[in-house]
Amino acid sequence: MELIGEYDEIEIPPVKPYVIRHRRFACRCAHCGSRAKAPAPAIATTTPFGLRIHALAVYFKGFQALSYERLSGLFRDAFGLVVSEGALMNMFIRSHIRFKVEAEKAKVVLRAAQIVASDETGVRIEGTNSYHWVFHCKDAVVHQPDYSRAARVADEMMGGHKPAVWISDRYSAQQKHGERHQTCLAHLARDTAFAFEHGSDDLPFRFRVWLGRAFDLAKEVATFTASTLARKKRELEGQLTVLLTVTTQCDLARQLQAKIGRARSQLLTFCDYPGRVEATNNTSERKLRPCVIQRKVTNGYRAMWAAEAEADVRTTVDTARLSGANPFAVIVNALT
Template sequence: MLPIERCDQIEEHHPENCRHCGTHLEGDDPEPLRHQVIEIPPITPLVIEHRLHRLICPCCGTSTCAQLPAAVEPSRYGPRLSALVGLLSSAFPLSFGRTQALLDQLLSVEISRGAIATIRERLSACLQHPAAEALELARQQPVAYMDETGAPTGNADGGNPDGKRGWQWVMVTPLVTVFLQSLSRSAAAAMELLGHAFTGIVVSDRFSAYNHLPIDQRQLCWAHLIRDLTAIEQRPGASGEIGMALLALKRQLFEQWNYWKVGQINREQLRESCGPIRRQFETTLQRVVDLGCERGERTPWAQTVRTCRQLAQRQQALWTFLEKPGIEPTNNAAERALRQSVIHRKISHGVQSASGATCRSRLLTVTATLRQQGRDVWSFLEQAWIAQRLGGVMPSLAPDR
């Protein structure tokens, strides 16, 4: 139940007569039963018309028209409504058409798709500084969970031959989450997001774009690894046996990890219990690598050898989460963050321009970060809109400001 101070109205109900003998009753119950009803009143937009009068000077005959006060929004839609448009197209994956329909249905506000696009462009400009601030903060964090997904620019996956493929990158850190649009899925794009001075741990899959990082700065995602081990297990012969053995070791590893997560063992006990599992896992990988396969061989066994060889080359990065506190063994945080972008792309069929892609990245950065920090997204967007127009203090994505 909501606290008393959140109630807009309190109605007291007293019984009039005793339900047994009918005697008239008076007084108050110090602890009455409480029943709350939450309702939404009819919502109507506040429309303010500003009339700019033009007057003629009686002396010289010059006409002078009044100017809008600086505090008055020069466009048709005010800061809070404009912030709501940004909220609906980022925190909630709505297309332009659905945003139109929702505003009309719930708020009785008619707005064109062109107006929505214009509002998003202005919001993008408002969020340039907060997005840059978030990127700087992310590069200073001790750990970053990274992933990427296809994000076409110009509706490339909707039949437009002029569209560019494009990629949406994400970096999730303990303080902020940053999205960045890139035309490539390469090491250069990863460097653009991480920067050249990142000293923390990157948790990612085994994609080659991250191979420029020192091995002691990496944690390979075990969720991706499990898929590879499952594929090995499903192959015939020796591959299946190897896959079964590696998956069994994985289960033992995560059993110990879960014991630590719920506080049944401490970190030192976690390392001790996982030591034999690690040695057996690495020994199994090396045995497969030593058996090897012929160059150019395309058998199921050759696929198993190549996977084990890749893992053996970076096996140190499989165990960073055991050595350094604050590191998760998967990059599920990044995949969850990307899901919002993927859903929006499927609904709206991507963006049509580079500026649209930039707008999407900035809105997602601000929305995801504020949600991560438990802050009000709508209010932040409204404050950023006002600050950009009136030259005020831009709200910060740093949680302590």
């Protein structure tokens, strides 16, 4: 007999709540008539919902962008478990302290990092226009909601620490937080594409070619010897000098030239940290994308504590993801 094939049939069995009911009795003494009550079980003073129910609620709310109403419906329809919106809110409040502890650990790591990247996006909190910030290094990711988009948020997050390199876009509040800065070349490429499409001069096209060469160098930067990398950097700097001195009558081209000129010292920092500093801030944008989806689906947060709680969950999970951890397993572990 020989095996000629294997075929899997996969199914998920019905998921039902597992309930342990504690009964408490009282009895009356037949001689003296006094009434004796059994002690109340520990469950009588806390929530009836177990750890994995808490974990599922946190996971679906934070990583599948379910609102309170939809999450309550999911528990009812898929698991046969009635959980009110108020009960869900209480689950998040109870769980927050566990994730806050993990988030503080991530902040400690971030405040010792030599290379830090950051970005921010808008979010509604308590009916006002607020911001969701992200800061990350190779060993930690920290999410932080705030009513402000000012540099104060980054200053408070770093706690006085100044990394060797700060990676961000050209937004003013993201400047001067590191000893050196790497400006996101992808942002400048978008500005260049706009000037090229709507302008009347070939200067944006020449900047586009220069940025293409910079991107090509960034892709292979870790493969070059130090001398070859230094030579290629000098060549790009020389070409940039020429482009910044070109005279143009196109307003868009002139504005682009001025913008790139102001960022000149921040364009090729990645060459001095091969393989450690990225030429773009796309990683920060990817880490913010789930937050943007959450904002569009739920329209933000009713209270700051909810935004902070979810940010701490994201901090815990995204930091663990850097080492390949499973998000739901991380949530369960944090609550255990």
